Amino acid sequence: MQRASRKSLVCLATALVLSLAGCGQELNSTYGVRRPSGSVNGTEVLGQLFAEAGHDVSSWGWLSPRLAKKADCIVWFANDDRPPADDVCAWLDDWLYAAPGRTLIYVGRDYDAATAYWKQVRQGTQGEEYKRLSRRLADAQNERLAHTTGLKPTVDCPWFEIDRTQPRRDVRNLQGRTRWLDGIDPKKVEIELGARIIPPSDARSLLRDGKDRLVSRVQYDDSQMILVANGSFLLNLPLVNHEHRKLAAKLVDEIGATPQQVVFLDVPSGNPGILDADPQQTHLGVLDWLKHPTLGMVVLHLAALATLVIFCRAPIFGLPKKAAAAASADFGQHVAALGSLLERAGDAEYARGRIAAYEALARREPEVETKGATAT
Known part of the structure; x- marks a missing residue:
């Protein structure tokens, strides 16, 4: 990946987090989706990593014939602490076997970036601000606990087993395939492990910490399923960490260099x-837009503004009126022009002299004409 592309991803990940730091703003913690963007638990930055590697990235909301035909790689951040249902596993198994070169990436749910966010922003604060952020942290922890309370210690599905009997801990060491370890500093990662995903015995470990597997691969003939313990190094907030971005790039490399x-x-x-069939796409008409609670108000305001502009710019209809014709010879215009010229001269004494000369000349003109007539 080019350095400029990496830099743009750093900026994107950082901007997503910094945009949430304003006082009084609600934290967007929607889990495991690309849209809407801006969630600490979102996958927008990971999707951008795939795009930077040359792949075409999109989102889908269900398992359907169009998905089965279109997708070369499916990425699923499960928003459920329970394992996938058997029929979902069967559908995705059939999809993997249906064509070579396909990849399913499944990421376990046992991580929530909201708690990590409040821990980070609380650092360096004190007094009332520290107490306020501590309450927000406690709320996030309690909300996460509410989703896991009552779950069985161990549960399995056709793909793997989930073990919740071991304590939550931070990852301190990394072992695995050489290409996953190259350039990674284990001391700088901030990966958490809670519930362990235990893959089948024939799965190959790509990244682990001791006996706990972080990333595993299960072969499906010429296709593959990649199991990731959780999103603690793949979601938007964790990808601010430079080591996590390098690990995420290695996950992207697992699907191959060919654009998919x-x-x-x-x-x-x-x-x-x-x-069984994809829902047909419908095109919204004008009335459908008006029925939308938010868009309808926008359309109505735009319509009112357009009406006002029309009334301001449109011609006035009715019987034509004759405008008063300007006189072709108006002596007053001559006087105004002469006054303007005298003003531009900038000499009041000179102007008064010229006016006096004109008045004297005007008084003598009738007498001159009378004398001329008598002589004749």
Whole structure:
């Protein structure tokens, strides 16, 4: 990846986080989706990494015939602490076997960037600000705890087993495939491990910390499924960390250099729906736009503004009126022009002299004409 592209990703990831730091703003913590952007738990930056590598990136909300035909790589950040349903596993298994060179990337749910965010912004504060941020941190932790309370310690699905019996910890060491370790400083990563994803025995470990696997690969003939323990180095906020961006780039490299159609499964919660046919796209008419609660108000305001402009710019209709014709010879205009010239001269005494001379000449002219007539 070019250095300029890497720099743009750094700016994007940093901007996503800094945009959330304003006082009084609600933190966007929507999990595992590319759109809307700006969430600390979003996947927009990872999607940009795929795009920078030359792949075509899009989002999809369900398992459907169009997805099965279009996608070369499916990325799914599961927004459920329970494993995928059996029918979802079966659909994706069939998709992997249907064509060579396909990749499914499954990322476990056991991480929430909102708690990490409040821990970071709380650092260096004190007094009332520290207390306020501590309350926000506690709220985020309690919300996360509410989603995991009551879950079974161990549970499995056709793909893997989830083990919640081990304590949560930070990753301190990294082992695995050489290409995953090259250029990575384990001391600078901030990866967390809570629930462990235990893949099948024939899975190949790509990245691990001791016995705990972080990234594993399961072969499906000429296709593959990549299992990632959680999103603690792949979501928007964690990707501010430089080492995490390098690890994410190595994940992108696993699908190959050939440009592919990479589709992110943007599922709000639970399992994606399975459709036998794709819903038909409908084109919205003017009335449909007006029915939308927000867009309708915008359209109405624009219509009112357009009406006002029309009334201001349109001609006035009715019987024509004759405008008063200007006189072709107006002595008053001559006087005004003469006054303007005298003013431009800038000499009041001279102007008064010229006016007096004119008045004297005007008084003598009738007498001259009478004398001329008598002589004749």
